[in-house]
Amino acid sequence: MNRPDATDAAQHADAAQHATETDLTHLRRAIALALRSPLPDPNPRVGAVLVAPDGSVVGEGWHHGAGTPHAEVEALQAAGPAARGATAYVSLEPCNHTGRTGPCAVALAEAGVARVVFAQPDPNPTAAGGGDTLRAAGIAVTGGLLAAESEAVNRVWTRSAQLGRPYVTWKVAATLDGRTAAADGTSRWITSAPARADVHRLRAMCDAILVGTGTALADDPRLTVRDADGRPLGRQPLRVVLGDRPLPTTAELRSAEAETLFVPGHVPGEALAELARAGVRHAWLEGGATLAAAFLRDRLVDEIIVYLAPTLLGAGRPLVADLGIGTLADALHLDLVDVARVGPDVRLTLAPARREA
Template sequence: MAVHEVERDAMTRALHAAARGPRGVNPQVGAVILSAAGEILAEGWHHGAGTPHAEVDALSKLPEGAARGATAVVTLEPCNHTGRTGPCAVALIDSGITRVVYALDDPGVTSGGGAERLRAAGVEVESGVQAEAVHALIEDWLIAHRLGRPQITVKWAQSLDGRAAAADGTSQWITGPQARADVHRRRADADAIVVGTGTVLADDPALTARDHDALYPHQPTPVVIGTRETPTDAAVRRHPHEALFYDTRDLAAVVADLHARGIQSIFVEGGPTLASAFIAAGLADRVLAYVAPVLLGGGRVALTDIGVSTIAEARRLAVDEWVPLGADLLAIAHFTPGVNETDLNETDLHEPDLDEGVR
């Protein structure tokens, strides 16, 4: 059966409703209930883990029996499992809904299959409506669901000869204002920003995402990893979000805990030791390398040991984009399949007394 224009419009409304829900362990989902005549009867969205799903939230706003013969328009395939809440597919069937239109299939092994269950109960089902728009909204969640952890971007700034700081440890500023503004825009897109204690002690970064002197509306949660104490008056402690401190060198455990907290994307700012440790542990999906046309020499390299002892072990990347930023150049790249991954337990995560600055 063809998808009607009123259903496409309802999907747009469901998409806006979904965006009202929080990012977290569960995807942002919206739902709209249409009468047989195409009138909007109710809308709902998922308000967070443990709360009714979008379909049930919308149905709860209707009198008993009001959904009979109606159409449910949902951004994600109605779930087919019992977790903290029951299966949405069953709730829709029990409500008397006769048609369901949704955008994306549920990728979950246990939660997927709702469309098949609906069809088996005699409900008409159409999928793929405004799939691209819905995918854009929950892309980070989909990636985190596939990986079983947050998507991790490792960023650094370097001189043309691969240095992150001058011989005396100074690093502000290797790159120019356009590159630094680009970093802040990308910080604002992330759920968490991660640094090592070396960076905190050396540069006292605020770890905020700033648009000139103002803060971006969305701020990443600051995360500090390392065994050294962060001073009580450190700038990171005045961040809009309470900072998370991990007194450990077990990056896999940190990433797992952040995932459990609903963090979908991580922006690793370094310094070089921490950035290298993430890469060595196989916990990096994407690299942002800001390259400035300056030469520094010396030994303060942008990356340290990443577990490569011979060219055959090189960590291969595919460049997605080269972005000119004033005099600087940004390389955006992702790791290609089949690279060797070093177990973190075999990686010695040292913390030098003086680490790089956050640019």
């Protein structure tokens, strides 16, 4: 949940009225630096700029991944003594907790900065409160400028922090009539090579790929990020298998290509809780119709990516299993977020429709 603070809300509104063009320029630079931070990573993407009283930039930084110095600390290291009296522009509210690294709010205060301007308030209750710590140290703080632009950099991370669980994207490839496999079980390949390459591109931005034992046994997938020739590319997401049936020792998911986590049971919420404890922020669900239906029934799908091939089968595996919906009035409605053509196929990006208050 976001930190409820009426005082902060008022300060953010006031800040928006009194922001100078200089403030916005340096904050936009901090947000641009945040885009250099890697994905996937359990931490947010953050950029920081330190500006001396004469207007010169004396330090910049961005977060390079879990366990490395945060953006503010990297900027402070670059600035050295010039940080004293400077204004720090940060894309996300400086953190207020000690993890692998110390709290950035304290580091800024100890460095003697005179003012801090940040964009997005930190939605993570564990790390929030940096602005208050800085104010208590006598530092002028302006928060909430360009918050929407900064939040867009950390769209998935922000939503995961608010939910207290991994953000879940369900990906499925199907024919135009909603079949994921033919009547005889064949499913390779329903969609085109460009669509499969697009899947690997999106997979690479996730922390974990999740399937059920049914899919693991039926399809024997690798669940890695690969190039067009099948070679593994870069850092591999965690592979997660949900269910109780054992996989044979020869299964692709037991290979050394990537780490695999076996989660017993069939309860989506419990699986996501375990992934959250493992630091997973974004789970990519590639399970079959039954597992997808379980997540949908429990309202645990945040985004749906459907690749539709211009193909008809008329029979075969359905796109999704029984959702427990008996009448049209109870249908699960979706908002269409994006439509794109990928080779001969179409990619639909959808989200569960917002419920009326």
